[in-house]
Amino acid sequence: MSTPVGRFDAFGGRYVPEALIAALEELDEQRQKAWVDPEFVAELDRLQRTYTGRPSIITEAPRFAEHCGGARVILKREDLNHTGSHKINNVLGQALLTRRMGKTRVIAETGAGQHGVATATAAALMGLDCVIYMGKRDTERQALNVARMRLLGAEVIPVEHGSQTLKDAVNEAFRDWVANVETTHYVLGTVTGPHPFPEMVRDFHKIIGEEAREQVQELTGRLPDAVVACVGGGSNAMGIFHAFVPDEGVRLIGLEAGGAGIESGRHAARFATGTPGVLHGAYTYLLQDDDGQTIESHSVSAGLDYPSVGPEHAMLHDSGRAEYRAITDDEAMEAFRLLSRTEGILPAIESAHALAGAMQVGRELGPDAVVLVSLSGRGDKDVHTAGRWFGYLTGEELVEEEKRKAEEHPAQEEGSGW
Template structure:
């Protein structure tokens, strides 16, 4: 068994051809994390490019719908490019340079990771190709245009379910072919070691900042930290600093899609058992033969049949708990945050908000909740407008973002 295990989960289930690249990456990131030059450059980019630290915002009008709990949002939506994804991307792009590679490839679901990667590639002068499921290119057309504007090549993937998992398959095929010149800038806390650990470490700043900010604001630690979980990078980012704070509940919210009974969801922990996909051993939606079952969610960023291995470990060890929000519940929370606070969240993040509504009701008015608002909803305006019937018929049929 290799390094990079979280209990039984994780590992390196990849073709031998990729092992040297994974070892090179592991060595480069281990050195970089101890190198003041690297850390200083990353810190400079965080402050002067991304806009870190991201603020926290208390949302009392929204909190009225959360059993009266105090609710504080960590505003990763205010980062440059509109989500937490930029934290990991800038760090990996700097690593790409340090490894002497000139090209990055990435997968993207909602487009947020693809946009962030295209942005970092433009900033650092790297060639960039982004793989995106064809279904996602259609529901996130605005982000496709953004990536192309930034100089990236966007390749729609039509195989399989034509969503995130298939984009990852295609990115892995590209990587194994071009591994000498190319870094696979994986966007979440899954994949073969060292990706889950490395991507978590690059997002850890979210929880480090938020912990200090909420202590300043409320004078105490939160009762629960709540985040949505697709692959799980924003959740690992905000959870990690709180793992040793035993009194703080860590709550991950998966995509319940049309409900567990419908089979059309991405609630891995509610329905599945461990298996291997995309290089890692973790909870996986699979049939009796071990074939991957397609996931479903209104949110492209949560529409993934597996989950980062560290989440599986946190779940089985009992340190974190996982629940799900259906499309319906997430969209209700989405609308509420818009109407009560003037903040349009990403639909992914709206799942965390829906979770906060439940957890707040359970914990009551004395409780303090920290919610990771991982992204903003500009990219989702078309989906949301269709959901709420805000478009006239012609625009609703158009498919693209106006």
């Protein structure tokens, strides 16, 4: 028997039905060939420049930094990418690979809808059929993103089994893939899953850290003292961490969703409370009970609301190269409010966890420190949640607004200009 592949020390691997192994081996072979094929590299580079809008800029945040112990805070602006987050880096790469493998259909899972929208975007761009699986509870909470995906030509299938959230959407995508693997590529949205997904998705995102490492040095004349990023599955974090892993003096800090607090049991703090096990094809840290059944996670941020985490993070955690902390909903929302008011940037609530981490780390390191933050997404999608959190929007107002809209024919809908 061949030796295990795709290991990050003990973590990772390939825990999936045999039916998928041939497809995973083909994918592994094709992505390795693609990385050394000048034509593929040039096409990806062209799309990043002319479609995504790379390189993404960095922005120094001096007014926000006053709340971070006076440390210099530098934001890597993945929120400015097309579709509003880092997710596009990965989906463009995987969509190009799909075409290269001669497949005509892509499927993806989505929680809040960000990865689904990004996948639908790439599918539209490249003329691929697209099916997005989304937990039924999530489709009800994110009706606007469902419409967005449908506008882009994707079919959105609500998943009515299990807990009806992201993990069940992943399960359903795997089931579709087993049945349709000859024509279909599964565009997994984060750095977990069976090999080669963790490594491949990281490689499509590593440009974040490569750009930022140069940009920060150009701005400050040195490397940052710490790099902070939120960690759901962990793709933006692996993307920004990767280039800094060899820089031993640079602390790498991942922020998980602490939800209502660790002690409440309602969180997604895999490293704080989880134990190693297998979920969705990878051996890694996960929230599980004594029998190995998956425990549901909770977070105000849908993108961090996932019971498991990428296996490379598990390795960085156990080796001590990276550290992981839990940020509660309250702490994240406070950072959301601060960045909005001090810098005029609405962050995604996911990214607000990283900002809350920067506030902690900046205070610990003091005014001489440079902290690089992965601002992985923009907060437009979170206006409903944040507006209600801070009392600027009430449930009644939302219902009234939607009711009025629903009563008008779209052709008759009137705004009032600016």
